């Protein structure tokens with residue numbers, strides 16, 4: 474295998490520093506925690522992504538989730554091209570919005586109505602405003618390691634890029650903006666109970682049903698049951714942030730699979746088929762508080778964008794047709810097996826967490842069940858592993874604390890390439906660790 478070179482990516486990275494902050498438009502793209510300079514991408518098709526040095530990779534990032542069918546899926550591309558011929562944005566309603574809204578509401582028992590916005594961040598902060606208005610209360614509980622976009626109130630003990638960069642929060646967020654944010658520990662119902670005991674103004678608990686922003690973590694059954702019960706007893710709303718998990722483990726939400734009684738659901742990523750989109754939805758009595766029906770204001774020039782709607786409708790139609798969820802479980806199981814085999818053979822501490830098409834490894838001996846246990850993962854090992862995967866032609870997120878994603882376009886050969894690449898990368902980790910110890 475020839476060694477991959479990144480000359481053109483490096484050049485663009487250097488040039489990019491002049492007019493882009495850190496040469497990127499989202500911090501996770503900067504490769505900060507794995508070192509080296511980030512890849513610049515020239516194109517993608519199916520499960521493959523190609524960088525500007527013509528290196529080809531199997532893509533396990535998939536734009537951090539949206540590209541569930543793979544890139545430029547023919548049926549989706551056809552509908553996007555058709556939509557483009559009709560106009561790009563109208564500032565007025567169009568039929569696609571109705572169609573996508575119906576498809577989504579039919580897939581979630583907890584949603585009668587939905588409002589489209591332009592990103593997951595927008596969906597979440599709008600959902601919080603709505604929960605506060607509906608309950609007449611101000612406080613929210615979030616979980617440490619949970620990431621819900623970059624609204625001020627939620628940049629506390631957050632996962633994703635903040636975990637990657639070891640940032641406890643963000644500068645520029647006034648204390649006032651976070652004074653109503655309470656942080657509990659995922660999978661630890663006592664930490665939620667304690668907040669509820671001490672605070673009587675809690676509007677909502679916001680949760681990623683399957684967290685993917687501290688790496689993938691699975692909720693235990695009793696924890697979810699406990700949340701449902703506490704929320705009901707204390708008239709607290711549950712906001713299921715399914716921006717990442719929505720349509721990734723079933724046609725609909727992970728909330729159904731884990732038995733979470735969501736009041737408001739936030740979506741993004743998959744429902745826009747790769748175009749900027751977000752959405753929040755709930756039962757009628759909650760959604761009818763949103764303007765123009767009710768007093769909660771929320772608006773957007775590009776909301777319900779016709780191209781994003783067309784891509785979303787085509788993606789969901791294709792997902793329904795393919796029903797790839799069993800396939801995802803099988804692929805993820807193979808990935809897990811490759812890790813477990815390699816960790817045994819090379820005597821490495823590895824844990825694998827997976828749910829549907831979300832999967833990722835941690836370099837630690839103990840099971841990963843919350844943010845503190847995820848943070849025990851050896852990020853130096855991850856760094857070595859990451860770069861060897863890149864050399865193997867496998868693009869994974871450049872962070873220990875991001876989920877890998879699977880797409881339905883993956884072929885048997887590509888799956889084999891992934892599992893054998895994992896084996897080689899683990900070997901490299903073991904060899905490097907041996908030398909440096």
Ligand SMILES: Cc1ncc(COP(=O)(O)O)c(C=O)c1O
Pocket residue numbers: 592593594595597620621622623681686714715716717718741742751
């Ligand atoms: C669970 C979750 N919520 C919210 C967001 C924010 O979405 P966006 O990046 O589209 O603003 C993300 C991803 O960034 C996410 O994974």
Ligand SMILES: N[C@H](C=O)CCC(=O)O
Pocket residue numbers: 499500501502537620633634686717875
């Ligand atoms: N973890 C984030 C969302 O899921 C990754 C996307 C980003 O912040 O750029």
